[in-house]
Amino acid sequence: MTENVIEVRGIKNQFGRHVVHENLDLDLRRGEILGVVGGSGTGKSVLLRTIVGLNRPVAGTVRVLGQDVSKLAGPAREALERRWGVLFQNGALFSSLNVRENVEVPLRAVPDLPPETRSALAELKVSMAGLPWIANDKYPSDLSGGMKKRAGLARALALDPEIVFLDEPTAGLDPIGADAFDRLILELRDSLNLSVFMVTHDLDTLHTCCDRIAVLAEKRVLTTGTMAEMLEVDHPWVHEYFHGPRARAATASDREGKE
Amino acid sequence: MASPPAPPELTATVTDGALRLSGDFIIWTLDKLPAEAASAKTIDLSGVGRLDTAAAAYLTGRERDGVTLQGLSTAQAGFLDTVRAARPQPETIPPEPTGWRAICENTGRKVFSSLSFLRELAEYLGRFLSAILRSIRHPRDFRFTSLVYHCQETGLRAVPIVALMSFLIGVVLAFQGASQLQRFGAEIFVVDLIAIAVLRELGILLTAIIVAGRTASALTASIGSMKMNEEIDAMRTLGLDPDMVLILPRVLALVITLPILGLISDIAGLAGGALMSWIELGISPSMFKYRLLADTNVNHVIVGLSKAPVFALIIGIIGCHAGMKVGNDAESLGAQTSTAVVNAIFAVIVADALFSIFFSEIGI
Known part of the structure; x- marks a missing residue:
């Protein structure tokens, strides 16, 4: 058990x-x-x-x-x-941030993480969630429903919950x-x-x-x-x-x- | 049952160019790596318990620099494969122009976007006019209920604020004019001052500014939220023309009510001026009325009120256009609403200046 x-x-x-x-x-x-x-x-x-x-x-x-x-x-x-990480129904991405910055939000809780490492990790998560590289710089309003969900998943998984x-x-x-x-x-x-x-x-x-x-x-x-x-x-x-x-x-x- | 986790620990030792790790190698312990780790040639991970994506990214990065990884468990090796496969491949993005080229490009884009803004406004004016023609030819398509509703919203509801504001402007003009004119003993000319200022310019201009703030924002918000909700697309698929259903009643209501509001504003302004002249200068209301009728040309009223329909068109078209430009997100609704108000007020003042020049050229 x-x-x-x-x-x-x-x-x-x-x-x-x-x-x-x-x-x-x-x-x-x-x-x-x-x-x-x-x-x-x-x-x-x-x-x-x-x-x-x-x-x-x-x-x-x-x-x-x-x-x-x-x-x-x-x-x-x-x-x-x-x-834990939560993926809400419509992704619940922060609309004022692009995808990379959205995924970086939870990573900011880690002290002493250099910004380059943080954005590299965010890009890795975005890629693991199955989004193409160009999605990193897009804002949630430019994404389709499926891409929003993937970006939301990348954010939910940012800290390896x-x-x-x-x-x-x-x-x-x-x-x-x-x-x-x-x-x-x-x-x-x-x-x-x-x-x-x-x-x-x-x-x-x-x-x-x-x-x-x-x-x-x-x-x-x-x-x-x-x-x-x-x-x-x-x-x-x-x-x-x-x-x-x-x-x-x-x-x-x-x-x-x-x- | 899981117990509250102990804080993650990582011990790292470097001997003879080999980095030996044990404990939890995760994002929270990445900074525990010693400085000498950067020069290690092999990394031994046999003592590592938990390994997360951040650590895996670090390890795969070192691996690309020619470092050998040892002591991985099967699960960890599989996980590293996943991370390796997911490694983002930067795509080449066309280089951004710099220096003079950037300045030229930005200027060009700004000029082009303001020209296309004007073109779109002309398009919306045309759509409004064609909707009017269509409702003259097919009166059944015209939405009379909607027109009455919008007349009430933009006209009747604005009467108190417009009347109060003009009344106060009349008071201010009388008060300031009196203190200046008294020095020359020309108090009686305060009537002409108030009449010309209120009837010709201030009454209608201030009314238009209030209505621009009140109605342009309301137009953008209502049309924009329908746009966001795909209601406008739904209308098109149901054979309803948004020009007839949305734009025509709203803009036409403005064109009808703004001159009426302007007239109310003129009367309230004169009333305020008369009251203050009476209190401050002792010019009785009957004297005020006599001077007003005898000395003030009716042209001033005509000039003032003739601007009202034009201002109404400007406010309505800008408000509707901004509403139609709203995208899928709430942020653009807010941005478009504030842009619509600023643009409408600005355009009203520009149009007023052009009218001034025009009327003085033709000598009215």
């Missing part, structure tokens, strides 16, 4: 009278890629925001790398934040771009030994990337398991999700790929 890098226990999230999560438990193990799925409005992004501390839960605890996120403050919290949070990394990408992004995530997981927490709707991504899948429904994590286990689950929504026409296509192509 590998250790858990994230442990979510008994989370309750509520906005006004609307309860989003109740008694939600979830684990992320070291080195795995966890896909979180769920219908619209089941609070997948809220869960991600809760884990990284952008949203304070009404009840429950979130432990990341053994530390309680809600109880950390000051330098301890900064130290923890350097050990142990955990990466991805919010719908392949949404809005064309199939070829989405496929390349999937392979990029797998490659980076293997080479950088990342643990990945991925919110996604993309069944192909679930098939190719994810080691485990967590299904969010009825205000909690309904079930977790591998893709094969998901196909056996009896719950109507889960069955519909993994046996619908789109899912069948994804399963078929996955099988072809393996044979």
Whole structure:
């Protein structure tokens, strides 16, 4: 049994009278890629925001790398934040900075790092995220959606974090771009030994990337398991999700790929 | 369960040109490398636990200088391969011109962009005029509700601020004029001073400046946010002409309401002047009225108000043009809005100066 890098226990999230999560438990193990799925409005992004501390839960605890996120403050919290990277849905790049400068932002936290080394490292990360050299000097408004995501990933990976949070990394990408992004995530997981927490709707991504899948429904994590286990689950929504026409296509192509 | 991590440690020793590393070789410990490391011929990494991209970049860089790496684990070697493969390849960028060439190029670009700005303004004026012609030929295409709404927004809502401002300008003119004219015993001429200044120039000019600040920014912001949201593209695909739907009602509303605002401004300015003349010089309102009717040529009012539609066109066209120039990001919306206000006020003042010259040449 590998250790858990994230442990979510008994989370309750509520906005006004609307309860989003109740008694939600979830684990992320070291080195795995966890896909979180769920219908619209089941609070997948809220869960991600809760884990990284952008949203304070009404009840429950979130432990990341053994530390309680809600109880950390000051330098301890900064130290923890350097050990994870977050890719927001649309990249969330700083619009006044070009791509290289965006990636340099987290690197500025490192004391005594010479500026030339910093920009060289940023360029290396940009290249590892699969962007061409000329993208370095471009501003976010000049980039396409897929390039913004890649640049956002480069920024999230700037400090070689142990955990990466991805919010719908392949949404809005064309199939070829989405496929390349999937392979990029797998490659980076293997080479950088990342643990990945991925919110996604993309069944192909679930098939190719994810080691485990967590299904969010009825205000909690309904079930977790591998893709094969998901196909056996009896719950109507889960069955519909993994046996619908789109899912069948994804399963078929996955099988072809393996044979 | 992971425990809070110990601070990363790196120990580096150099013996006989061989750098021996152990501990965590990561971005936070890069600066722990001793100065002699730069001259090492081999690097032994057998004691290294964690190795990150920054360290890998350093190692692959040294490797290119002919340094041998030893003691890598399989995983680390694979990781170095990834980094090696991802090494950014600088592409040749055409060299930037320097010196005189740069100055010439920048000047040329500035001149060209200001000329093309004027050309685009002319284009928007043409689009507005063709939209008017089209709505005369096909009155059904004309959006009357929209026109009324924009008349209310740009006209009615601006009445209080325009009236108050002109009233105060009238007060100021009367007050300053009185103290100068009293020295010659020519107090009564303060009426002519106020009448000519307010009716001919200040009333309409200040109204146009207020409206430029208020409405040009609102035009750019509303059209620009629709542009950002791809609403204008959606309109085109639905067979709606943005010229008819957006530009025509907005600019036409300005053309209709600015002369009315100018008239209100004239009246408020005269009222302010009359009040101050009464208090300061004892010129009664009936005396003020008599002097005003007897001595002031109606040409002053005509000259003043005839400028209003032109100012309205300038403000409307500049505001709409800036709105259409907004790109995909919020930053350009803000930049275009402030540019639109500055350009509109500047253009209004330039046009006023040209009008002054024109009217004095033809002798009105």
